Amino acid sequence: MDTFPSVYSDDPTLAALIRHVGGLLGVIAALVLAALMLLTCVDVLGRYLFNHPLPGGVELTELGMGALIFTSLPLVTLRRQHVRIDLFEVVPAGWRAGQHLVLDALAALCMAVIGWRLWLKAIDMAQAGETTGTLHLPVYPLVYYMAVMTFAATALMILFAWEDVRGKAAAPAEAEVFS
Amino acid sequence: MNEALIGFAVMLALGFARLPIAFAMGLVGVAGFAFKVSWAAAFAMTGSVTYETGLAYGFSIIPLFILMGNLVTRAGLSEQLYTASYAFLGHRKGGMAMSTIVACGGFSAICGSSIATAATMAKVAIPSMRRFGYSDALASGSVAAGGTLGILIPPSIIMVIYGILTGQNIGKLFIAGLLPGVLAILCYLVAVSATVHFDPKSGPRGPRMPWPERMIALKEVWGVLALFALVLGGIYGGVFTPTEAAGIGAGGAFIFALVRKGWSWRLYREILVESAATTAMIFSILIGALLFANFVNMTAMPAELVAFTDRFSAYPLLVIAAICLIYVLLGCVLESMSMMLLTVPLFYPVVAHLGFDLVWFGIIVVVAIEISLISPPVGLNVFVLRSVLTDIPTRTIFMGVMPFFAVDVVRLGILVAFPVISLYLTQFVK
DSSP states (O other): OTTSOSOSOSSHHHHHHHHHHHHHHHHHHHHHHHHHHHHHHHHHHHHHHSSOOOTTHHHHHHHHHHHHHHHHHHHHHHTTOSOOOOSOOOSOGGGHHHHHHHHHHHHHHHHHHHHHHHHHHHHHHHHHTOBOTTTOOBSHHHHHHHHHHHHHHHHHHHHHHHHHHTTOOOOOOOOOOOO | OHHHHHHHHHHHHHHHTTOOHHHHHHHHHHHHHHHHSOHHHHHHHHHHHHHHHHTOSGGGHHHHHHHHHHHHHHTTHHHHHHHHHHHHHTTSTTHHHHHHHHHHHHHHTTOOOHHHHHHHHHHHHHHHHHHTTOOHHHHHHHHHHHHGGGGTSSSOHHHHHHHHHHTOOHHHHHHHTHHHHHHHHHHHHHHHHHHHHHOGGGSOOOOOOOHHHHHHHHHTTHHHHHHHHHHHHHHHTTSSOHHHHHHHHHHHHHHHHHHHHOOOHHHHHHHHHHHHHHHHHHHHHHHHHHHHHHHHHHSSHHHHHHHHHHTTTTSHHHHHHHHHHHHHHHTTTSOHHHHHHHHHHHHHHHHHHTTOOHHHHHHHHHHHHHHHHHSTTTOHHHHHHHHHOTTSOHHHHHHHHHHHHHHHHHHHHHHHHOTHHHHTGGGGOO
16 A cells, blocks of 8 residues: 555565555554544543443453554554664664664564563463453453564564565664654 | 663663664663563563553553644644734734744644644745745744644643653643743744844744734634633543543544545545554553663662752752753753653652652653754754755754744743742642
C-alpha cells in the first residue's frame, strides 16, 4: 500500500509479502484505534443520556490498547521510525555497516525477549483460565497475538541485520519525534 | 549510586551510537536489574511491565489525544485560526508574527504536541509573513517558539506522561497549564514587540481590518473553541475523566474533520495509521523507560539523591533551579519525551520531599522542556521548521528564536517564583 516504501528486500516475493502484511497491519491498527474512540464516546454518552454505561467498556479498552500497541510495533519497525538520537555520528564511516549490524541485532534481541515473555504469559493465562471481570472474555488469545506481533517485529529487525551484512540496507529514516 | 550512574552512561552511549532510545533504556534496565537481583527476576519483570503497560485502561488517553491532534491538523483549522488572529492584530508593528503566536496558542488548545503545532502553523503562517516582507528570522522564530505552546496549553501528551509517572491528577495538570499558557502568549508578544522595536524592518504593519470583517473571521474559529470547551469544560466540571475526555475530543475532532473534509477512507486510514504508529513509538519508549526505572529503583541512587538534596533544604529553590538547569542542558542532546521519562522518576521524590507541589513541578518541567525545544544545538522545533521550509538556514531560525528564548527564561523564573499562577485554577477542579 502507498503509505509504505516498497522495497525492503531485493527478493520480490519477500518484498511483496512485507508490503501486504504491512498494509494489513495498518488497516487492523486503524480499525482498533477507531474502535477505541467509539468505545469511549458510546460509554460516556450512554452514561449521561441513557444512564447506562457500556458494560465492560473499561476491559474492552484495555484489550484494545494491547491490540493497538502491538499491531503497530511491526509497523514502526518496518518504517524504521523508532526514535534515535541523531545528534552526531560517533562511528567512523568505514564501520557504518558493522555498526548497523550490531544495532539491529541488539534491537532484535530486545524484542525477542519481550516476545518470549509474552508467549510464556499467554501459556500461563490459558492454563489458569484467566478471563476479564465483567464480560468473561479469555485474555490469552490476545497475549498470544501480542507475542506473535513482537516476533514479527523481531523478524523484520533480523531481516534488516541481514541486509546490513550484505550492505544493502536503506539508511534509517529520520526519526519522527513527538512532544 | 555508582551502578545507576554506570547504567545511565551505558544507556547514553548506546543511544549516541544510535540504538533506538527505547531499546537502549530497556536493555540496560533489564541487564542492570539482573545484575542487582537475578536474570530470572529481570525477565519476569520484563514480562509484567510490558503486559501491564500495554493493557492499561488509563494509558488509552495517549493514543486518543494523539488521534485528536492528528484529526484537527488535517481538518485545516490552522488557517482559520491564523486569519482570525490576523484580523485583530495584523495592523500592528510585527502584527503578523503576533498573529502567529496567538494562532499557535489557539491550536495548542486542541492539539497536545509541540512538534505538530509548529509544523502545522509553519505551513500557514510563514508563507504569508514572507509575502509581507517579514524577516525570515522573525517569521521562523515566532513559529518555532509559538509551537512550544502545544505541550503547555492543554491537552498535552507530555503532561499526561508526567501525570502517569508521578501519580498526579491529569485533569489538574491540564487546568494548571492554562494561566501559564496565557502568560507564555503574553511573553512571546512582548518578544515580538521588542524585536520590531529594535529592527522595524523585520516586521512591517499589515492593512487594518474593519470590525465587520473581524467578526466574520472570528466566527470561523468557533469549532476550535467548541472542541476546547468540550474537552476542558468536561474535565473541569467533572463531567468526564481526562481519559474519557480524550475519546470524546477525538470523536469531536472526527466529526469536525468529516464536516470539513468529507469522507475518504484513504484520508482517515492515513490519520489512524499515523496515530497508531506514534502510539507504538511512545509506548516502546515508555516500556523501555519503566524497565530502566525499575533497575534504578533497585540501586541506592533515589535514596541517596533525596539525602543529598536534604543538605539544601534551607534553600529548596536552589534545588529547583538546579533541576531546571539540568533540563535545559539535557534538552540540548536528548529528545524531550525520553528526557522526561528518564529524569522525572528520579526528581519527583526529591521535589515532594522538599515540600513542593507536584502539579506545580509538572508545569515547571513542561516549561523547561519547552525551552529545550528551541535551544541550540538540537532544538527539535527548529529542526521541524527546517524540514518544512528547506530554504531557511538553521542559523537564521536560531537567531530568530533568541528573543523568545530570552523571555522563556524570564517566564520560567516567574513561574518558579509565583506558584499561584499554576495552582490557582486547580483548586476548582472537581
